[in-house]
Amino acid sequence: xSTAGSTTPRRRTQRLPGRPDMFTSYAENMRMLNTTPKxxxxxxxxxxxxxxxxxxxxxTLQIFALGLAASIGAIGLNLVTGYCGQVSLGHxxxxxxxxxxxxxxxxxxxxxxxGFGITNILIWLPAAGIVAGLAGILVAPLAAxxxxxxxxxxxxxxxxxxxxxxxxxxxxxxxxxxxxxxAVPELFGFAFDESGDILTGDQKIYLLMLVLLIIxxxxxxxxxxxxxxxxxxxxxxxxxxxxxxxxxxxxYKTIAFAVSSFYAGCAGALLYIVxxxxxxxxxxxxxxxxxxxxxxxxxxxxxxxxILGAMFITLLPPITRELAQFLPLLTTDPSASINIxxxxxxxxxxxxxxxxxxxxxxxxxxxxRIRNYWKAWPFTY
Amino acid sequence: MTxxxxxxxxxxxxxxVYALLALGFVIIYKSTRVINFAQxxxxxxxxxxxxxxxxxxxxxxxxxxxxxxxxMLALGLERSVVRPxxxxxxxxxxxxxxxxxIALRNVVNGFIGTDVRQVGSPWGLQSVRFAGVSVQERHIAxxxxxLVIITVLFLFFKYSRLGLAMRATAxxxxxxxxxxVSVSTVFALSWAIxxxxxxxxxxxxxxNAGIDQxxxxxxxxxxxxxxxxxxxxLEGAIIGGITVGVxxxxxxxxQSDFAPWLGSNFSVVSPYVVMLIVLMVRPYGLFxxxxxxxx
Numbered sequence: 001x002s003t004a005g006s007t008t009p010r011r012r013t014q015r016l017p018g019r020p021d022m023f024t025s026y027a028e029n030m031r032m033l034n035t036t037p038k039x040x041x042x043x044x045x046x047x048x049x050x051x052x053x054x055x056x057x058x059x060t061l062q063i064f065a066l067g068l069a070a071s072i073g074a075i076g077l078n079l080v081t082g083y084c085g086q087v088s089l090g091h092x093x094x095x096x097x098x099x100x101x102x103x104x105x106x107x108x109x110x111x112x113x114x115g116f117g118i119t120n121i122l123i124w125l126p127a128a129g130i131v132a133g134l135a136g137i138l139v140a141p142l143a144a145x146x147x148x149x150x151x152x153x154x155x156x157x158x159x160x161x162x163x164x165x166x167x168x169x170x171x172x173x174x175x176x177x178x179x180x181x182x183a184v185p186e187l188f189g190f191a192f193d194e195s196g197d198i199l200t201g202d203q204k205i206y207l208l209m210l211v212l213l214i215i216x217x218x219x220x221x222x223x224x225x226x227x228x229x230x231x232x233x234x235x236x237x238x239x240x241x242x243x244x245x246x247x248x249x250x251x252y253k254t255i256a257f258a259v260s261s262f263y264a265g266c267a268g269a270l271l272y273i274v275x276x277x278x279x280x281x282x283x284x285x286x287x288x289x290x291x292x293x294x295x296x297x298x299x300x301x302x303x304x305x306x307i308l309g310a311m312f313i314t315l316l317p318p319i320t321r322e323l324a325q326f327l328p329l330l331t332t333d334p335s336a337s338i339n340i341x342x343x344x345x346x347x348x349x350x351x352x353x354x355x356x357x358x359x360x361x362x363x364x365x366x367x368x369r370i371r372n373y374w375k376a377w378p379f380t381y
Numbered sequence: 382m383t384x385x386x387x388x389x390x391x392x393x394x395x396x397x398v399y400a401l402l403a404l405g406f407v408i409i410y411k412s413t414r415v416i417n418f419a420q421x422x423x424x425x426x427x428x429x430x431x432x433x434x435x436x437x438x439x440x441x442x443x444x445x446x447x448x449x450x451x452x453m454l455a456l457g458l459e460r461s462v463v464r465p466x467x468x469x470x471x472x473x474x475x476x477x478x479x480x481x482x483i484a485l486r487n488v489v490n491g492f493i494g495t496d497v498r499q500v501g502s503p504w505g506l507q508s509v510r511f512a513g514v515s516v517q518e519r520h521i522a523x524x525x526x527x528l529v530i531i532t533v534l535f536l537f538f539k540y541s542r543l544g545l546a547m548r549a550t551a552x553x554x555x556x557x558x559x560x561x562v563s564v565s566t567v568f569a570l571s572w573a574i575x576x577x578x579x580x581x582x583x584x585x586x587x588x589n590a591g592i593d594q595x596x597x598x599x600x601x602x603x604x605x606x607x608x609x610x611x612x613x614x615l616e617g618a619i620i621g622g623i624t625v626g627v628x629x630x631x632x633x634x635x636q637s638d639f640a641p642w643l644g645s646n647f648s649v650v651s652p653y654v655v656m657l658i659v660l661m662v663r664p665y666g667l668f669x670x671x672x673x674x675x676x
């Protein structure tokens with residue numbers, strides 16, 4: 001019964017009554033949603049996420065759409081840093097490559113900046129991912145040679161070099177403080193960013209991001225429970241031991257960087273269609289650090305944690321700005337000595353430190369603790 | 382020719398400031414195996430302290446007080462935030478120092494405000510001329526200060542009890558511990574030294590155009606310097622720092638004539654290009670020791 005080989009047909013549906021955690025085949029155990037509560041809660045979550053479209057006002061939906069796009073980027077960083085253990089501070093660089101590839105492909109051919117007029121999202125989104133992925137493959141040989149903090153500093157150097165290139169290449173980026181328009185989200189004549197009869201532009205973009213995030217998240221989750229994912233885990237835990245077990249380090253580190261950069265490229269392309277405009281100075285070290293903060297606060301080496309963290313970091317600035325209305329000490333006036341931007345910055349730093357000191361598994365770890373508490377309730381000793 | 386020499390001298394001057402910052406990174410790395418990304422914030426804090434104290438105390442006393450205060454600040458940070466994480470993966474501790482950097486830098490930014498603060502250094506922008514070559518006084522002051530600090534530091538490591546303890550800890554933590562070396566004192570001391578040196582560097586960085594919220598970027602130029610020199614080499618940090626300064630200065634002088642297609646301000650990122658080239662050839666830097674791995 002326990003062997004699910006070629007002779008025995010897989011029994012996916014057979015369950016012992018009253019034993020929800022009893023799995024009778026490997027495939028069943030490895031299923032993505034292996035328990036009924038998981039299936040139900042994910043279904044509920046998707047329903048809520050769709051329903052939110054019709055409840056919240058457009059500015060709030062914009063922020064949520066940004067969070068969803070950032071989640072794709074955070075999943076990408078988690079694949080290389082969380083799952084494969086290769087610390088990358090260069091995520092902003094790959095986001096930028098994706099953003100500019102998409103913007104250039106779908107830009108106005110007669111405009112001020114480079115544009116090819118290909119506005120179909122099915123073309124520019126994969127193209128943005130692939131170009132960023134190729135850049136990741138170019139960086140990978142360095143990663144294969146370097147370990148730990150050396151790699152962190154080299155990827156940090158990449159951000160500075162990228163920032164310089166994007167600032168100087170006016171024809172593509174519009175130059176600092178000027179910027180260019182972002183990619184145009186259009187699918188066979190259906191424009192996502194224009195308000196229609198039923199849905200406003202922001203509602204359409206939010207739903208587009210939601211669908212894309214689900215696709216990207218499921219794909220990433222699948223990758224992590226495959227042979228490649230197990231190789232990533234082995235490299236993270238001890239690269240030397242992994243190579244002795246037959247994991248080809250160079251090959252899998254290259255895969256990790258390529259996939260991670262692909263995700264970053266797609267996220268970069270999507271992030272700026274919400275606001276419609278972006279500036280080359282956006283892709284600085286702070287952006288990389290924000291993505292690191294997302295995966296650390298959300299939960300290292302978890303897909304749902306990446307999404308949680310990305311939403312958290314994206315929602316933090318609007319929330320602190322709301323806070324200013326209640327606390328008389330805080331102002332949004334940038335010339336005051338204690339203004340909201342300083343509080344926001346301090347909060348970033350304090351949150352990173354706090355989570356690492358007290359809950360290294362991040363928001364996902366807090367969720368696990370709550371779940372385990374109620375799992376055994378009322379026998380919680 | 383005089384253009385080349387004055388460019389080189391400028392490079393050595395700023396390079397010696399990078400060397401001070403790089404030494405801070407390396408001293409912390411050698412004793413705790415962690416890169417302290419909070420160094421830019423400490424540098425900024427030191428410089429801002431001087432800008433507040435220089436009025437009542439005068440420049441040199443202000444610098445001394447600021448160096449001591451920044452060292453105490455670094456020591457406090459190590460004790461409160463970094464110490465509980467000993468034994469955790471170094472990547473996690475490095476990220477914590479990034480968190481410290483962001484938090485501290487924002488606090489300090491509150492004291493800078495939107496205007497530019499001056500440290501009121503006695504050198505200003507005056508130049509002296511040696512055999513037809515003009516050198517800014519502050520570049521000479523930078524080089525001399527760096528030389529004095531480095532000499533004192535090397536004497537301290539070579540002859541004092543604590544210096545010996547620090548060398549022993551860098552060599553092998555457990556053995557040092559078993560010989561009665563207080564490793565925790567060494568950790569605290571290495572942060573304090575690095576903090577003090579960051580403050581000195583901050584004063585020199587600010588002596589040109591004053592302190593605004595952007596000068597912390599300068600401290601990150603010590604990162605290519607330590608990678609070029611090798612993470613665990615003090616000599617490497619000094620040579621790396623000077624290299625970065627000279628490369629930057631030469632690129633700033635000649636790049637617009639020879640390679641204008643690289644864009645203006647390419648000198649700012651040129652250290653990172655040098656770093657990448659060095660790493661292609663020597664993955665452990667010029668003076669770093671190749672890591673021996675055991676399974």
